[in-house]
Amino acid sequence: MSVTAAKGFQAAGIAAGIKENGNPDLALVVNTGPRRAAAGVFTSNRVKAAPVLWSEQVLKSGQLSAVVLNSGGANACTGPKGFQDTHATAEKVAEVLDIGAGEVAVASTGLIGLLLPMDKLLPGVEAAAAQLSEHGGEKAAIAIKTTDSVHKTSVVTWGSPRTESGGGWTVGGMAKGAGMLAPGLATMLVVLTTDADLESEALDRALRAATRTTFDRVDSDGCMSTNDTVLLLASGASEVTPEYAEFAEAVRTVCDDLGQQLIRDAEGASKDIKVEVVGAASEDDAVEVGRSIARNNLLKCAIHGEDPNWGRVLSAIGTTKAAFEPDRLNVAINGVWVCKNGGVGEDRDKVDMRYREVHIVADLAAGSETATIWTNDLTADYVHENSAYSS
Amino acid sequence: MSVTAAKGFQAAGIAAGIKENGNPDLALVVNTGPRRAAAGVFTSNRVKAAPVLWSEQVLKSGQLSAVVLNSGGANACTGPKGFQDTHATAEKVAEVLDIGAGEVAVASTGLIGLLLPMDKLLPGVEAAAAQLSEHGGEKAAIAIKTTDSVHKTSVVTWGSPRTESGGGWTVGGMAKGAGMLAPGLATMLVVLTTDADLESEALDRALRAATRTTFDRVDSDGCMSTNDTVLLLASGASEVTPEYAEFAEAVRTVCDDLGQQLIRDAEGASKDIKVEVVGAASEDDAVEVGRSIARNNLLKCAIHGEDPNWGRVLSAIGTTKAAFEPDRLNVAINGVWVCKNGGVGEDRDKVDMRYREVHIVADLAAGSETATIWTNDLTADYVHENSAYSS
Numbered sequence: 001m002s003v004t005a006a007k008g009f010q011a012a013g014i015a016a017g018i019k020e021n022g023n024p025d026l027a028l029v030v031n032t033g034p035r036r037a038a039a040g041v042f043t044s045n046r047v048k049a050a051p052v053l054w055s056e057q058v059l060k061s062g063q064l065s066a067v068v069l070n071s072g073g074a075n076a077c078t079g080p081k082g083f084q085d086t087h088a089t090a091e092k093v094a095e096v097l098d099i100g101a102g103e104v105a106v107a108s109t110g111l112i113g114l115l116l117p118m119d120k121l122l123p124g125v126e127a128a129a130a131q132l133s134e135h136g137g138e139k140a141a142i143a144i145k146t147t148d149s150v151h152k153t154s155v156v157t158w159g160s161p162r163t164e165s166g167g168g169w170t171v172g173g174m175a176k177g178a179g180m181l182a183p184g185l186a187t188m189l190v191v192l193t194t195d196a197d198l199e200s201e202a203l204d205r206a207l208r209a210a211t212r213t214t215f216d217r218v219d220s221d222g223c224m225s226t227n228d229t230v231l232l233l234a235s236g237a238s239e240v241t242p243e244y245a246e247f248a249e250a251v252r253t254v255c256d257d258l259g260q261q262l263i264r265d266a267e268g269a270s271k272d273i274k275v276e277v278v279g280a281a282s283e284d285d286a287v288e289v290g291r292s293i294a295r296n297n298l299l300k301c302a303i304h305g306e307d308p309n310w311g312r313v314l315s316a317i318g319t320t321k322a323a324f325e326p327d328r329l330n331v332a333i334n335g336v337w338v339c340k341n342g343g344v345g346e347d348r349d350k351v352d353m354r355y356r357e358v359h360i361v362a363d364l365a366a367g368s369e370t371a372t373i374w375t376n377d378l379t380a381d382y383v384h385e386n387s388a389y390s391s
Numbered sequence: 392m393s394v395t396a397a398k399g400f401q402a403a404g405i406a407a408g409i410k411e412n413g414n415p416d417l418a419l420v421v422n423t424g425p426r427r428a429a430a431g432v433f434t435s436n437r438v439k440a441a442p443v444l445w446s447e448q449v450l451k452s453g454q455l456s457a458v459v460l461n462s463g464g465a466n467a468c469t470g471p472k473g474f475q476d477t478h479a480t481a482e483k484v485a486e487v488l489d490i491g492a493g494e495v496a497v498a499s500t501g502l503i504g505l506l507l508p509m510d511k512l513l514p515g516v517e518a519a520a521a522q523l524s525e526h527g528g529e530k531a532a533i534a535i536k537t538t539d540s541v542h543k544t545s546v547v548t549w550g551s552p553r554t555e556s557g558g559g560w561t562v563g564g565m566a567k568g569a570g571m572l573a574p575g576l577a578t579m580l581v582v583l584t585t586d587a588d589l590e591s592e593a594l595d596r597a598l599r600a601a602t603r604t605t606f607d608r609v610d611s612d613g614c615m616s617t618n619d620t621v622l623l624l625a626s627g628a629s630e631v632t633p634e635y636a637e638f639a640e641a642v643r644t645v646c647d648d649l650g651q652q653l654i655r656d657a658e659g660a661s662k663d664i665k666v667e668v669v670g671a672a673s674e675d676d677a678v679e680v681g682r683s684i685a686r687n688n689l690l691k692c693a694i695h696g697e698d699p700n701w702g703r704v705l706s707a708i709g710t711t712k713a714a715f716e717p718d719r720l721n722v723a724i725n726g727v728w729v730c731k732n733g734g735v736g737e738d739r740d741k742v743d744m745r746y747r748e749v750h751i752v753a754d755l756a757a758g759s760e761t762a763t764i765w766t767n768d769l770t771a772d773y774v775h776e777n778s779a780y781s782s
Contacts, residue, residue, distance in 0.1 A: 047709030047717045047733070077705050079718065079734035112702025113735055226706055297688070297769075298777050305778030311503025314468050315617055318438030326438045327470065342438070343470035344504055378688075380771035386689050387696030 002137025002153035003029050005172030006195040008235025011136035013143030016124025018072035018110075018117055024143035025072040026121065028128040029191050030097060031065050035236030038064035039204035040105065041211045043228035049076035050086040051106040052227060058090070058102050062200030064233055065103035067191055068093045068128075069144050070121060071176070073110040076226040085116050092122050096129040107189045107229045109146055109176060141174035144189050147385065148176050149265055154257040156250045158242060169196040169238040171250040175258040177265075188215060188262060190230040192254060196247055197236035206248040207232045214255035217287070217373045218263055219294045230255075263374045268381030271303050272357050275373045279330075279363040285322035286371035289362060292316045293373070300378035306353035310339040313362060323366045330363040393528025393544035394420050396563030397586040399626025402527035404534030407515025409463035409501075409508055415534035416463040417512065419519040420582050421488060422456050426627030429455035430595035431496065432602045434619035440467035441474040442497040443618060445481065449493050453591030455624055456494035458582055459484045459519075460535050461512060462567070464501040467617040476507050483513050487520040498580045498620040500537050500567060532565035535580050538776065539567050540656055545648040547641045549633060560587040560629040562641040566649040568656075579606060579653060581621040583645060587638055588627035597639040598623045605646035608678070608764045609654055610685045621646075654765045659772030662694050663748050666764045670721075670754040676713035677762035680753060683707045684764070691769035697744035701730040704753060714757045721754040 004011050009031055016026040031038075040059045042052050058064070068089055075082045090104040108116070131139075141151040152175040159168035177188035192207070211230055232251065242250075263272050275293045280286035293299060296316040302309035310331040317329060331339035336351045338344075358377075376382075395402050400422055407417040422429075431450045433443050449455070459480055466473045481495040499507070522530075532542040543566040550559035568579035583598075602621055623642065633641075654663050666684045671677035684690060687707040693700035701722040708720060722730035727742045729735075749768075767773075 045706060045709035046711075046715075047705045047720075074702075077702055077717075077730065077734050079732065082734075112700075112706070113730070226702075226709065297773075301774050301777035304774065307778065309503075311465075311468055311617075314438045315436060315503070318436035318617065320437075324437075326468075329438075339468065339504070341470065343468050343473070378774055380774045382688075383692050383695065383769055383771045383774060386692035387698065 001155045001172055002141045002174040003172055003191050003193045004134050004137035005155040006170040006193045006235065008032050008195050008237025009193045010132040010134055011140040012128040012131040012133065013136065013139030014124060014128045014131060016127065017120040018070055024139070025070055026124040026128055027069040027140035027143040028132060029067045029140055029193070030132055031233045031235050033235055035197060035234055036063050036065050036103065037198060037200040037203055037234040038062060039200055039207045039232045041207055041230045043225055045226050047077065047226050049074050049108060049227040050078060050082040051075055051108045052229060053083065054086045054090065055105040055107065055229060058105055061102065063103060064105050064231070065099045066093050066097055067105045067107065067231055068125060069107040069189055070116065071109050071144050071146050073108060073114055073116045074112045074227050075108040075116050076112040078113065078115050081115060085118055088118065089121060089125065092125045096126055105231055109144065109189050109227055112226060137172070137174065144174065144176040146176060147267055152176065152258055152261040154254045156253050158246060158250050169240045169242055170194060171254050173254050173258060175262060177262045188228055190258060192232040192251065194232065194234045195236065195238035196234055197239060197241045198234050198247065202244055202247065203232050203234055206251045209248055210252040210255040214252060214259045217371065218259045219291060219373055219375050259374065263376060266376040267385045268379045269376035270379055271377035273303055273375045273377065274357065274359045275375060276359065276361045276370065277364065278361060278370045279365045279367060280369040281323035281367035283369045283371055285364065286369050288320045289317055289322045289364065290371050290373035292320050293360065293362060294375035297378055300375065303358055304377035304379050308333040308338050308348045308351040308353060313360060314339065317362060322364060324364040328365040330365065332361040334359055392546045392563055393532045393565040394563055394582050394584045395525050395528035396546040397561040397584045397626065399423050399586050399628030400584045401523040401525055402531040403519040403522040403524065404527065404530030405515060405519045405522060407518065408511040409461055415530070416461055417515040417519050418460040418531035418534040419484070419516070419523060420458045420531055421523055422624045422626050424626055426588060426625055427454050427456050427494065428589060428591040428594055428625040429453060430591055430598045430623045432598055432621045434616055436617050438468065438617050440465050440499060440618040441469055441477040442466055442499045443620060444474060445477045446496040446498065446620060449496055452493065454494060455496050456490045457484050457488055458496045458498065458622055459516060460498040460580055461507065462500050462535050462537050464499060464505055464507045465503045465618050466499040466507050467503040469504065469506050472506060476509055479509065480512060480516065483516045487517055496622055500535065500580050500618055503617060528563070528565065535565065535567040537567060538658055543567065543649055543652040545645045547644050549637060549641050560631045560633055561585060562645050564645050564649060566653060568653045579619055581649060583623040583642065585623070585625045586627065586629035587625055588630055588632045589625050589638065593635060593638065594623050594625055597642045600639055601643040601646040605643060605650045608762065609650045610682060610764055610766050650765065654767060657767040658776045659770045660767035661770055662768040664694055664766045664768065665748065665750045666766060667750065667752045667761065668755065669752060669761045670756045670758060671760040672714035672758035674760045674762055676755065677760050679711050680708055680713045680755065681762050681764035683711050684751065684753060685766035688769055691766065694749055695768035695770050699724040699729050699739045699742040699744060704751060705730065708753060713755060715755040719756040721756065723752040725750055
């Protein structure tokens, strides 16, 4: 279903030969209208890949007719030639679809610092265009994988089920990402589509609100990518203009689902860790504390070893500027308050850590704000994947 | 030699039974004068162990007669009882040495969140006092080890060699630390001694200047401890008051040497990585960029895999607020400028990464300031040590 679950979209995914192993590596998503509104959120890394620079520019119009995505090469740190290649890719899409290049977003993922093989990519665009289909969403999702073990898609249909006779509207999407997951955003490419009839301003508002509490709070390894891109395209094909709050909730639900799928597929991970900060004086404090816990390598190792090491949680909290008193901190791991008032709490032997999901609650006892950050454990497999694989 | 290289100091290291394996775990360092000036620098973690809270307090006088250190337990996150135990430890030292408890600094290292076995520690103080010797520096250094594979000591003697007839002065010291190394400070206990005749103000100034560019720039795993303590004690026994600049340089040299020893002994590491940032607009920028590179797990994995992955260096630089233009960044790895002007530079196959030391130079091309941060690679052994060992 993926990006073609919503009406008014076609997609394709093919093997263009960008990846040496012959796996699918080029995806095309086309908005067939009637509306072509769009919004996007990009990496906050100041070293931005050429396709990010391009797509930020074209999105200023609030309109997109197509998105072309490739895996097998990030086209980051590739200088003026890299930007020319992105431009040429958009021009090629425009040519085969008979639209303007300024309506085409480009996204790339893979190794940094290598030019893309344009002699393969440009013919690939033609081949993908020839296979565009209202059932092409899954193939597109598969074509953007890098080290992902599975492709990731999600769909929410609001109101009555989608039928030929209409009724309701849908938000669907696809994502890729399995490492270099950190806020602002995770290393991800995400394309969301909807047949809701909305203008770009509403899309932008809903997308920013959704990513702020979903993708931006997925922090697998603290490493921020040069290529992160999240796009939301609206076709208006449902002819329904939903209430903003309902639409925003649907977008948030899809983003949350895709974010969870990213964490569950993170490179080498054996535990998914939900870090829930409560009792914070402000949401910013809660996020800062959550990130500092989520990025603590020693804690991530301890969780890997199924050790409910609350001392490492307190060590991490202590590095932040958040409002708290050390002797009022409480920490629960999988429901057991192993740390109370900054010291020893319930018996740590009561903590059952056999399952993949681990839930850490850090109570700052300084207010009523909360935030949840998702991360993974740190494992020998993570080291192996990232020392053997150049990305 | 260690803390007894300088005249006017005695030390001892014994096994008090705090560690279940029977290894040495209690050290005592005594300043026999005539001067008893002292200075200290402590963790900037807001969750501070009881001995840190105690020692910060007693150091306000600028005077210390003794330092008692234990491994086998950090006495962190142990509440009022933990602080009472630290106080009782200082009182015991005061009693056996016939001094005031307010002249005794306490330092602890080991597992967080456990109370110390005072029934073993207090008799241990008596036993250590009975073994105090001007040759006890090595034993003291051995007794503060936790996961350290070797004990760490360093000595600088300034001017003419130390002889019975006097002449010259000495700065010596011991350190422990092998993980949780991060700025402000690394997880370390360090005691430095000197027989230079200086007041506490000069000691404090020299110590802060030295730690700022040495221990504070050793960043093994980005994790900041609750117990970091660096103390500098002066006996005045050389009867020489050195020039401040010479003394500061000697302190810096000993701190730098000990910091290097900490990095070389970091848990599970197979590479020591020198991250040198040059061309920065300010020293703060250089430090911020250096830390962001040093803490990038993906880069640390790549270095482990002997992959000169400059793209991950640029990704890390891009997350900072430092002044730079992405298309002017240059990166050298082991002398080969693999990234020039933000893109591909010299052939990465020229980079020889077979040796333990790896030298990364990041040129921001934005000024003339520099800073060097030391870190390690991220290895499966690090994960193993920190998932199997509770600390």
